[in-house]
Amino acid sequence: MSMEVTNNYIAIKSHIDGNPKESDFEIKSDPLVLSVEPNSNEIIVKNLYVSIDPYQLNRMKSFSSSQKASSYAVALAPGQVIDAYGVGKVVASGNPEFEKGDLVVGLITWGEYSVLKGEYMLRKLDPLGFPLSYHVGMLGFSGLTAYAGFFEICKPKKGENVFVSAACGSVGNLVGQFAKLFGCHVVGCAGSKKKVAFLKEKLGFHDAFNYKEETDLKATLKRYFPDGIDIYFDNVGAEMLEAAVANMKIFGRVAVCGVISEYTDAGKRAAPDMMDVMYKRITIRGFLVGDHFNIHSDFISTTVDHLQTGNIQVIEDISTGLESIPLAFIGLFRGDNIGKKMVKIADE
Template sequence: MADIGEEVKNKQVLFRDYVSGFPKESDFIITTATIRLKLPQASNGVLVKTLFLSCDPFMRMLMKNQSSAFSYSPGSLLFGYGVAKVLESAHSDFNEGDLVWGMLKWEEYSVVEDPGKLVKIHHTDVPLSYYTGILGMPGITAYFGFHEVCSPKKGEYVFVSAASGAVGQLVGQLAKLMGCHVVGSAGSREKIELLKNKFGFDEVLNYKEEHDLDAALKRCFPEGIDIYFENVGGKTLDSVLLNMRPHGRIAVCGMISQYNLDQLEGVHNLMRLVPQRIRMEGFIANDYFHLNANFLEAMLSYIREGKITYVEDTVHGLESGPAALIGLFSGRNIGKQIVSISTE
């Protein structure tokens, strides 16, 4: 690895311009800059080497031309969750050699000027890449979305859409640990086998082969659905609403079917919320970041005891990142999509 103070090449991914419809590889620019491995004078930040980057569906929402300080700007560096190693620190909370996860720029080396938002990694007996997924933002989303938003009870009937993804695969396993009956939906036979044989789902629907999702849900849930973990939206949500039991709960994590549409689809069965007394609640992982220590204690125990398994889909090199990211929206990935930058 390069020495502190040395000037090195720094591969980067830039966001070309606002995106309409499905993103393409040409919407991103792979470039190489140079960086001196030294913090600027008067900096209170940290200099890091990127190890892993996370491809997450929410990143598509940042590609739209909208008035949000959190959106990508044309010509700017892409950013998202990742894992990095601290090379130099001017911040009292971090030291050289620390491993961290949090929001990072899509480049090989970065200066993080606000390291207070980074989370120090203390447990390294599990793969570091897990902090992009099961032990990072997707894991927090699954754990608190299911346990806090859904308020599950043993024996309840749970439906998870996009069930083989980073969040869905965890929600299904958490539900099984609670003693629930779990059905997931996925879009390929390979994913269906994964959900049944590795993650222990009771049943799985191939939404691409079901011409009548309402009828398919009635087949899988003859007594109705108690909990729906929503990752898809659109027609899936509409069909689920027809099959919810009284006092059912819907945790709205995301609606990936809508992210690439210029005109969002309408949902027609919302009136079902009233007679069935259904609670539908949206949430984001940031709502629960302050409970990260509790989350880690529980999830690390599950991993170490073999009660939860996790599947990653890894590509190597920053130049492979754009294709991996846009592959999320065609279901190309099997498990959590990550980009491995370096293992140093």
């Protein structure tokens, strides 16, 4: 006889336009029997930690505003379970590759349990002696995004000048740390005095500034990079991208990792000067982490080394309880978090 539980999960009440707010979300509940048919391929996972990421907002928009993204990140319907990266524990498995009790990492849900059928993206997790939360951020998608984006897309050389926006974010803080360890000169920007101090004093960025205190971003970047920028790791788009392109050196590279300015304002655009792009032979390249799984094992071994020698710091911002997901998510767009935002849903 199988146990029946109530599975609580977060859903949107309607499509979201602009900044998300608490009333856009609701907690829904379904009864769930914690068993599966043998060899059904179905798996039920008890969710432990889930990732909270800005890109999810693009999936919550109405079809018309998110259709461009719909082939790459499946649009969400109101009331629907929301899939998200995270760590959990198998409670029932119809897939011979997984057993009850296995720790797993991959696409689970913003819920207490994940019911995975058909094709799902999940693998067994060996925590390697690290806290489970590390496997959501540092050793998860955020870490791989930073690692692949910096090394594969930006193709850095030692001594180059690197600028990172949203530098206290889940990806930005790691890009800065990877860049510094690699021997680059790293400057970050963030949205508060506290974050700027954190970047300089805790993470060892060579310099940092609060973009909210600046009125002329081109002049600001000229001040921080008198010799120009070789690499801009862009998480924000808009004016910051324009200012970075204006301050780039020849053969400069821009990795477009995120465009948070557009996520909440569909009309917002960056208009970098294409004369700069041409004369300075700049490359602007968008990327998604999903194209870079081929370097996953390289990423893990390098990062684990850095963690064991204490060369890299893990910056996490963890809320607790399923019901904290909406506010955790909303906070991303207010700049509330420092480091990787996630929600702990249950103890192991």
